Amino acid sequence: MRRHALLELEAEAIEVLREAAALCPRTALLFSGGKDSIVLAHLAIRAFAPAPMPFALLHIDTGHNFPEALTFRDEFARTYGLTLHVRTVQASIDAGRVQEEPGPHPSRNRLQSVTLRDAIAELALDAALGGARRDEEKARAKERFLSHRNAFSQWDPRQQRPELWRILNARKHHGEHFRIFPLSNWTELDVWEYIAWRQIDLPSLYFAHRRLVVPRGHVFLAVTPFTPPAPEESPREATVRFRTVGDATCTGAIASNAATVAEVIAELRASRLSERSTRADDQRSESAMEDRKREGYF
Amino acid sequence: MTHPHPTHPQPAPPQPTHPVDPRPLIRIATAGSVDDGKSTFLGRLLYEGNAILDDQWTAVQRASAATGEADVNLALLTDGLRAEREQKITIDVAYRHFATARRRYLLADTPGHAQYTRNMMTGASTAEVAILLVDAERGPTPQTRRHAFIVSLLRVPHVIIAVNKMDRVGYAEPAYDALVRQLRTDLARLEFADLRFIPISALVGDNVSRRSAAMPWYPGPSVLETLDSLEVETRRTPVELRFPVQLAVRPSADFRAYAGTVVSGQVSVGDPVRIQPGPRVTTVTEIWAGPDRIPTASVGEAVLLRLADDLDIARGDVIVRTGNPSPETDAFEGTVCVMHETGLAAGDAVQVQIGRQEVAGQITDIRYEINAETFHRADAARLPLNALARVAVRLSRPVALDRYEHNRDTGAFLLVDPVRHHGLAAGVVTHLRTDLPPADAVPTQSRPAPSRPAPVFWLTGLSGAGKSTLAESVATRLRSNGQQAGATGRSVVILDGDAVRRGVNRDLGYSAEARTENVRRIAEIARLLSDQGHIVLCSVISPLAAQRESAREIIGSAFHEIAIVCDLATLRQRDPKGLYARADRGEIAEFTGVSSPYEPPSNPDLTIDTSTENLSESIQKIWTWILAKL
Ligand SMILES: Nc1nc2c(ncn2[C@@H]2O[C@H](COP(=O)(O)OP(=O)(O)O)[C@@H](O)[C@H]2O)c(=O)[nH]1
Numbered sequence: 052m053r054r055h056a057l058l059e060l061e062a063e064a065i066e067v068l069r070e071a072a073a074l075c076p077r078t079a080l081l082f083s084g085g086k087d088s089i090v091l092a093h094l095a096i097r098a099f100a101p102a103p104m105p106f107a108l109l110h111i112d113t114g115h116n117f118p119e120a121l122t123f124r125d126e127f128a129r130t131y132g133l134t135l136h137v138r139t140v141q142a143s144i145d146a147g148r149v150q151e152e153p154g155p156h157p158s159r160n161r162l163q164s165v166t167l168r169d170a171i172a173e174l175a176l177d178a179a180l181g182g183a184r185r186d187e188e189k190a191r192a193k194e195r196f197l198s199h200r201n202a203f204s205q206w207d208p209r210q211q212r213p214e215l216w217r218i219l220n221a222r223k224h225h226g227e228h229f230r231i232f233p234l235s236n237w238t239e240l241d242v243w244e245y246i247a248w249r250q251i252d253l254p255s256l257y258f259a260h261r262r263l264v265v266p267r268g269h270v271f272l273a274v275t276p277f278t279p280p281a282p283e284e285s286p287r288e289a290t291v292r293f294r295t296v297g298d299a300t301c302t303g304a305i306a307s308n309a310a311t312v313a314e315v316i317a318e319l320r321a322s323r324l325s326e327r328s329t330r331a332d333d334q335r336s337e338s339a340m341e342d343r344k345r346e347g348y349f
Numbered sequence: 350m351t352h353p354h355p356t357h358p359q360p361a362p363p364q365p366t367h368p369v370d371p372r373p374l375i376r377i378a379t380a381g382s383v384d385d386g387k388s389t390f391l392g393r394l395l396y397e398g399n400a401i402l403d404d405q406w407t408a409v410q411r412a413s414a415a416t417g418e419a420d421v422n423l424a425l426l427t428d429g430l431r432a433e434r435e436q437k438i439t440i441d442v443a444y445r446h447f448a449t450a451r452r453r454y455l456l457a458d459t460p461g462h463a464q465y466t467r468n469m470m471t472g473a474s475t476a477e478v479a480i481l482l483v484d485a486e487r488g489p490t491p492q493t494r495r496h497a498f499i500v501s502l503l504r505v506p507h508v509i510i511a512v513n514k515m516d517r518v519g520y521a522e523p524a525y526d527a528l529v530r531q532l533r534t535d536l537a538r539l540e541f542a543d544l545r546f547i548p549i550s551a552l553v554g555d556n557v558s559r560r561s562a563a564m565p566w567y568p569g570p571s572v573l574e575t576l577d578s579l580e581v582e583t584r585r586t587p588v589e590l591r592f593p594v595q596l597a598v599r600p601s602a603d604f605r606a607y608a609g610t611v612v613s614g615q616v617s618v619g620d621p622v623r624i625q626p627g628p629r630v631t632t633v634t635e636i637w638a639g640p641d642r643i644p645t646a647s648v649g650e651a652v653l654l655r656l657a658d659d660l661d662i663a664r665g666d667v668i669v670r671t672g673n674p675s676p677e678t679d680a681f682e683g684t685v686c687v688m689h690e691t692g693l694a695a696g697d698a699v700q701v702q703i704g705r706q707e708v709a710g711q712i713t714d715i716r717y718e719i720n721a722e723t724f725h726r727a728d729a730a731r732l733p734l735n736a737l738a739r740v741a742v743r744l745s746r747p748v749a750l751d752r753y754e755h756n757r758d759t760g761a762f763l764l765v766d767p768v769r770h771h772g773l774a775a776g777v778v779t780h781l782r783t784d785l786p787p788a789d790a791v792p793t794q795s796r797p798a799p800s801r802p803a804p805v806f807w808l809t810g811l812s813g814a815g816k817s818t819l820a821e822s823v824a825t826r827l828r829s830n831g832q833q834a835g836a837t838g839r840s841v842v843i844l845d846g847d848a849v850r851r852g853v854n855r856d857l858g859y860s861a862e863a864r865t866e867n868v869r870r871i872a873e874i875a876r877l878l879s880d881q882g883h884i885v886l887c888s889v890i891s892p893l894a895a896q897r898e899s900a901r902e903i904i905g906s907a908f909h910e911i912a913i914v915c916d917l918a919t920l921r922q923r924d925p926k927g928l929y930a931r932a933d934r935g936e937i938a939e940f941t942g943v944s945s946p947y948e949p950p951s952n953p954d955l956t957i958d959t960s961t962e963n964l965s966e967s968i969q970k971i972w973t974w975i976l977a978k979l
Binding site for chain 2: 053054055056057058059060061062065066069070072073096097098099100101102103185186212213214215216217218220222223224235236238244247248
């Protein structure tokens with residue numbers, strides 16, 4: 052009997068994680084407390100069990116994170132006995148490495164790549180593992196499992212290395228590093244199906260809950276200290292959930308009653324259909340696109 | 350240009366079931382010449398295969414409207430690549446998902462031009478199905494043959510040739526039949542395990558997912574129906590166990606396991622296994638899949654294996670069943686596609702990745718370049734980017750590998766630039782150097798002439814230490830006792846440093862460079878002799894560790910280093926040729942040990958000290974040791 056897709060994707064991700072461990076002695080797993088990085092961390096645990104995984108966790112903290120995600124992050128590291136490095140965008144700002152965007156409620160999404168680059172240099176990393184997927188956007192659709200970065204952390208699409216069969220080429224010069232994406236061939240739905248199948252815990256943000264929000268465009272923005280409502284906006288309580296849990300300044304919530312993993316999966320499946328067959332301008336589809344872009348940002 | 354808006358209802362996806370969606374994931378590669386309609390075809394496949402999210406759909410509707418098209422242009426759905434082509438930036442492989450009620454598909458979309466042969470290789474390397482598009486009106490192009498060649502070379506198990514634009518030829522059966530006949534003739538020289546033809550119209554939607562009413566003469570299934578019905582339940586992998594070791598996992602002193610994926614066959618607890626290359630054998634005691642211990646792991650499973658014996662197993666070693674090993678060799682031929690502007694030429698040093706093994710090697714010959722459009726062969730000195738060619742590769746040590754036709758994972762390789770680290774070429778193993786079965790697969794009586802290189806014994810030491818004397822006496826004993834000694838059919842050759850310097854190396858002096866070159870030539874000669882089954886005894890001063898290291902690299906695993914040690918006082922006292930006396934008087938410049946450095950081996954395979962042992966003790970010691978190596 053042919054094995055089902057999740058088994059195949061799981062084995063593929065584990066194989067890539069083991070290549071990372073074998074070829075890149077100093078590798079960290081980028082961990083935000085978001086679902087993709089949680090799934091990736093669980094796969095890394097599986098890949099080396101019963102031995103501990105050989106990667107530390109690294110979180111680039113914009114300082115605008117939801118407290119639920121940060122608590123989850125810290126508990127996860129504690130539960131599994133993992134080293135957690137946190138590097139903050141605030142420290143990069145204080146050190147004059149980057150400048151905060153002007154304006155009242157700046158997003159730090161773009162700044163975090165400098166903090167990440169500095170962390171990679173500081174920790175002398177050979178590789179950073181990320182949960183990005185090829186289904187996120189067109190440019191990502193061409194990424195490799197092993198993405199080579201030069202000494203300036205730059206990605207040169209024309210120097211992408213050929214990846215054929217199962218062969219990965221991790222040779223590099225001093226100062227260069229790799230971004231490694233074991234979930235390349237997964238879809239968003241695969242991530243959720245995997246969470247259901249392997250019974251993986253997620254931060255509560257991913258499930259329907261009551262929250263004070265303001266509508267912004269097609270999504271709801273949570274009211275937080277970093278994202279207070281504009282004077283003309285009137286916050287209201289709504290039942291929402293998040294599809295991603297990145298920086299609060301640019302992570303929208305969607306109206307949803309999905310309170311369990313199974314309900315989220317049902318919602319995702321249904322939204323694909325309705326997005327296609329009903330309104331061309333479905334609000335959720337717009338947010339989906341935005342979500343993917345943000346996720347792919349790293 | 351009109352594109353009818355696809356309006357027929359979509360099949361509902363299966364309800365979320367727990368524990369898990371049972372559909373398998375099938376990998377597809379597509380290819381076609383420019384304008385054969387590949388983008389339109391893929392757009393329709395993705396649309397009808399339930400893979401287009403509304404945001405993408407909206408974007409395509411908007412783009413279609415912007416160009417004044419009444420209907421939605423399905424080709425735009427996959428036009429990430431086209432945009433690149435127009436902007437003259439990297440063209441690459443793009444991956445897309447779609448699904449039917451039965452299966453999920455991961456599609457590698459590769460561009461059509463000749464200059465993207467390498468991308469086509471990449472997509473096809475993991476594909477189980479290849480779909481090649483041909484324009485019914487225009488007929489096959491040179492690209493069609495190129496793509497078919499690659500798909501055949503990489504042994505993609507299922508190949509579908511979709512004859513597109515049937516609407517342009519009036520859906521006529523004779524036109525289709527003629528085209529299929531022509532394709533069969535064109536491709537007659539290529540091997541396919543499963544080749545099918547399907548007449549379609551991507552634009553109208555005939556035979557893409559739904560069967561066409563316009564072609565009643567075609568009784569077969571649509572492309573999507575064909576995909577859904579292909580035999581993929583049991584993968585077309587050979588039954589032999591191949592488990593390339595990725596790394597050793599050792600959380601504590603009493604737990605050691607080997608991580609890897611079963612790339613073919615299966616492995617169970619209790620199985621007798623061999624670790625290749627080499628003769629190490631042991632038994633599997635535990636198999637771990639994540640936190641669980643399981644009795645058996647089959648093809649595709651990523652597991653940890655624990656073994657009964659504490660063997661020295663490293664990344665790259667391959668675990669196999671004792672009865673079914675891979676051949677081991679340090680030289681093979683393969684068909685490669687050049688992946689980098691650097692190109693490839695005979696003599697190039699390369700880092701060779703096969704399975705999880707990585708070894709230094711060299712392109713020893715370009716046998717011929719292959720024109721993938723005419724299938725003709727031609728001589729070539731240097732292979733440019735995207736060239737296809739048969740090359741000969743030599744490795745610095747033997748590895749375990751299979752011919753690609755036997756195993757798509759252990760018979761495929763990547764050649765990497767050893768200095769700049771980029772991938773130079775990817776290829777498939779077509780011939781092993783001997784193409785003989787491994788020794789233990791053949792009963793002893795019928796064992797053919799030796800297929801492995803004979804050992805090379807490299808005796809290093811100062812002048813007068815006893816290298817030549819010991820080499821001579823070992824050679825004499827081998828010649829007379831060789832039969833019993835297991836050296837059946839092997840002759841013995843001595844390469845004496847002085848003798849070689851008198852002839853072959855007469856042009857070399859005693860500077861460091863000249864000494865290095867002296868050693869290199871002797872090592873190369875030893876290698877040639879050893880390759881042809883001759884046992885070689887080299888008695889060469891070879892004063893520097895680096896020189897002996899290079900000899901070891903040239904000769905590979907056949908190389909054995911024997912240190913012939915003697916202190917200078919004893920040597921000066923012996924001095925049979927009076928050389929030390931002359932050197933001490935300054936009559937000989939750069940005399941090793943006196944006026945030129947000698948670095949004793951730090952970790953020789955054997956040490957013979959002729960200042961503390963008498964000659965017969967030394968001879969006995971070296972003879973016993975060498976016997977054990979034959
Ligand atoms: N009549 C007809 N035209 C087609 C069909 N498939 C594609 N085309 C047209 O052929 C041209 C090239 O198609 P496109 O999908 O862009 O080709 P690509 O270069 O292979 O991606 C476009 O004008 C398409 O509308 C078909 O089945 N029938």
